[in-house]
Amino acid sequence: MIITDKIIGKVKELNGVDCAPYAKSWGDNQVYVNQIFGYCGIPRSRTHDANGQYGGCYFVDVPNIFRNFDADENDESSYDFYYTDEYIGAIIKTGAQIVYRLGVSIEWGSKKYSCHPPKDFLKWARICEHIIMHYNKGWANGFNYNIEYWEIWNEPENPPMWTGTKEQFLELYKISSKYLKEKFPEIKIGGYGSCGFYAHFRANMSEFHKSFLVWFEDFLKMCKEENCPLDFYSWHIYTPKVDEILKSAEYVRTKLNQYGFEKTESHLNEWNYGAEGGGFDNMATMIGAGFIATALIKMQYSSVDLAQYYCLNSAGGYNAFWDTRTKEYTPVAHVYNAFSKLFNSDGQVEVITDRFDAPVLATKKGNKIYALMSNYQSNAKSIKISIPATNKESYKLYRLTEKFGFVYEKEILTDETWVYLAPGAVYFIDC
Numbered sequence: 001m002i003i004t005d006k007i008i009g010k011v012k013e014l015n016g017v018d019c020a021p022y023a024k025s026w027g028d029n030q031v032y033v034n035q036i037f038g039y040c041g042i043p044r045s046r047t048h049d050a051n052g053q054y055g056g057c058y059f060v061d062v063p064n065i066f067r068n069f070d071a072d073e074n075d076e077s078s079y080d081f082y083y084t085d086e087y088i089g090a091i092i093k094t095g096a097q098i099v100y101r102l103g104v105s106i107e108w109g110s111k112k113y114s115c116h117p118p119k120d121f122l123k124w125a126r127i128c129e130h131i132i133m134h135y136n137k138g139w140a141n142g143f144n145y146n147i148e149y150w151e152i153w154n155e156p157e158n159p160p161m162w163t164g165t166k167e168q169f170l171e172l173y174k175i176s177s178k179y180l181k182e183k184f185p186e187i188k189i190g191g192y193g194s195c196g197f198y199a200h201f202r203a204n205m206s207e208f209h210k211s212f213l214v215w216f217e218d219f220l221k222m223c224k225e226e227n228c229p230l231d232f233y234s235w236h237i238y239t240p241k242v243d244e245i246l247k248s249a250e251y252v253r254t255k256l257n258q259y260g261f262e263k264t265e266s267h268l269n270e271w272n273y274g275a276e277g278g279g280f281d282n283m284a285t286m287i288g289a290g291f292i293a294t295a296l297i298k299m300q301y302s303s304v305d306l307a308q309y310y311c312l313n314s315a316g317g318y319n320a321f322w323d324t325r326t327k328e329y330t331p332v333a334h335v336y337n338a339f340s341k342l343f344n345s346d347g348q349v350e351v352i353t354d355r356f357d358a359p360v361l362a363t364k365k366g367n368k369i370y371a372l373m374s375n376y377q378s379n380a381k382s383i384k385i386s387i388p389a390t391n392k393e394s395y396k397l398y399r400l401t402e403k404f405g406f407v408y409e410k411e412i413l414t415d416e417t418w419v420y421l422a423p424g425a426v427y428f429i430d431c
Contacts, residue, residue, distance in 0.1 A: 001355055003362045003371055003429075005388040007347035011363055014299050015339050016044035016099070018270060018311035020091050021324075022051055024058075024083065030090035036312065036321060037094035040333055041340020045091045046099035046269050046308045048154050048193070049106060050084075058083040061104045063114045066127045073126045076140035085143075088135065092145060099269065099308065100135070101193070102128045102176075103153040106160045117164035117172065125176035129183050136184070147187070151234055151269075152176055154193035157215045166215055170222045181229040190232035192219065193269060197235070201247045220259040230261055232306070236270035240279060242295050242376070245271065246302050253303035266303055270310040271295070275318055284320035286402050286424065289331035290376035292320075293400075293426045296339050297361040297372060300348065331426075334405040338428045341370050355383050358421060362429075369395065371429040375421040382420050385429075389414040392431060400426040 017040075021032045036042075050060040058064055064084070071078035088098060104114040118124035128150075133139035135147055156162035156169040169192070177189050195212050199205040223230050233256060237248050249266060256264050273279055273288040282288050292309075299307060315324045320332040342348075345363035351371075353360070357378050362371035367390040375381070387395055394413050398406035399422070406428050412419065421427065 001351065001353040001358070001360065001383055002386045003360075003369060003388070004350045004352065005364055005369065005390060006350045007364060008350045009348050011343045011345060011348050011361070012300055012305065013043050013343065014296050014304065014307040015041065015336055015343055016046065016269075016306065016308035017042050018046045018048055018308050019050055019313040020045050020087070021312060021314045022087050022090055023314055024086075028086070030093075032314075032327065033090045034094055036329075036333070037091070037096055039329065040312075040321065040336035041343065042094070042096050042312070042336070043343065044097045044099060044306070044308065045312075046101060046151070047088065048101040048270075049311065049313075050087060051313070059087055060084050060101070061114060062102060062124065062127060062131070063104060065131060069119055069123075073123060073130060079130065079134070079140060081134055081140065081142070088145070098145065098147045099149040099151060100131075100147050101151045101154055102131070103151075104161070106155075106158075108160050112160070112163055115161050115163055117162070117168045121172050121175045122179065124172070125179040128176060128180060132180065132184055132187065136187070149188050149190070149232065150180065151193065151232075152189065152191035155195050155236070156192055157195050157212050166218065170219060173219070174222065174226050174228050177228045177230070188231035188265075189229050190234060190264070190267070192234065194235040196237045197248050197251050198237070198244075200251050201244060216255060220255060220261070223261070224259050230264050232265035232267045233261070234267040234269045236310075237268065238270075238272050238275040238279070240274040240282070240291060242291065242298055245295055246298060249299070249302045249304045265305040267306045267308075268299070268304050269306070269308040271307060272310050272318060273320070275310075280317050283318075284330040284332055286331050286400070288320055289335050289400060290374055290424050290426055292332050293335045293339075293372060293374040294359055294376040296335070297359045297374060300361050329405070331400055331402060331405075334400060335372075335426060338372055338406065341430075342372060345370060355381075357381065358383055368392075368431040369429065370431070373421070373427045373429070375423065375425045375427075378421075378423065380421065380423050382418050384416050385412055385419050386416040387412060387414050387429070395429050395431055398428045398430060400428070
């Protein structure tokens with residue numbers, strides 16, 4: 001394996017997250033948001049399921065901000081931005097950007113309150129217009145955050161997210177996307193956070209899962225026929241298999257191109273290690289960290305343009321970044337810390353290798369080389385590594401551990417060094 005110093009492109013923004021570890025009781029001093037976003041180098045947070053069970057009825061969702069749909073949408077007193085301002089402000093203070101999901105959070109209960117189709121689609125679009133005005137134009141004592149990405153709804157194929165029909169959702173997207181793009185041509189509008197395309201590559205899937213493919217196809221047909229803006233298309237997958245992420249990404253890109261949306265960005269804005277059943281057991285362990293590292297590396301070579309991991313919140317089964325009681329970082333957090341060094345580099349460098357069983361992503365910053373390497377779900381092996389000398393004669397190899405993060409393993413000489421890769425291990429090369 002030869003790691004060159006030839007820059008071949010930028011490292012993609014694959015290390016975003018959903019949510020933030022916000023707590024109402026902390027007010028303006030959201031210390032844990034600052035700490036973990038800073039350590040993990042989070043560049044962007046998607047505001048779906050914001051704050052969940054801890055006051056979720058006050059945050060982000062359109063009906064949480066505009067609480068009476070019959071009120072005057074042009075009157076700023078009809079809106080309650082208080083906790084959403086605090087929540088988004090805490091994220092912005094870390095230096096991260098926002099993907100604002102316009103819609104509602106999931107409602108698992110037997111009674112649904114917010115996931116019904118709006119009574120008036122055009123009025124809903126005008127309400128969204130004023131939310132955008134508040135955060136990007138300073139309306140209603142607001143801000144000038146210049147939030148770029150605005151996502152219409154989330155998982156409308158999923159009954160806890162949308163009780164209406166597919167045709168109703170397509171009409172909502174058509175009306176609101178056109179209206180908002182006309183009002184704010186500078187922003188990027190997309191949707192719809194698809195449940196995923198498991199039926200494309202898994203056998204014996206249910207009719208419910210197969211319907212996700214139909215939704216996608218019909219959505220693209222409608223957008224093309226109605227000339228709807230689609231700056232990005234968002235989709236989800238929960239799996240312990242990295243190849244299923246790559247198959248999904250290829251499927252999305254192929255379909256987008258087929259319908260003439262070659263410039264539409266592909267956003268994987270919910271992904272996680274399995275996150276169902278036994279997946280929760282391994283999500284924050286070395287197994288989950290190996291999966292995360294491998295996925296981040298391989299997505300760099302895929303058609304995914306942006307990714308956000310679900311999720312980094314105050315508590316909950318999907319959070320693999322820290323122990324929410326002790327605030328200790330997990331191996332997953334250490335992987336994100338390492339990846340942030342790659343993301344903030346000058347660019348990805350070419351790696352010449354025939355060892356595709358040892359995926360690696362290498363970058364250059366100034367005259368220094370950094371690399372993340374994974375041996376996830378693979379047997380032990382030895383590989384020969386060569387790194388350009390620049391002004392250094394050697395580099396340091398670090399190995400990820402369960403308790404202590406990345407620890408020093410050995411020195412790598414710039415000409416060539418044999419390196420032993422332990423089964424399932426993750427490594428980082430640093431100067």
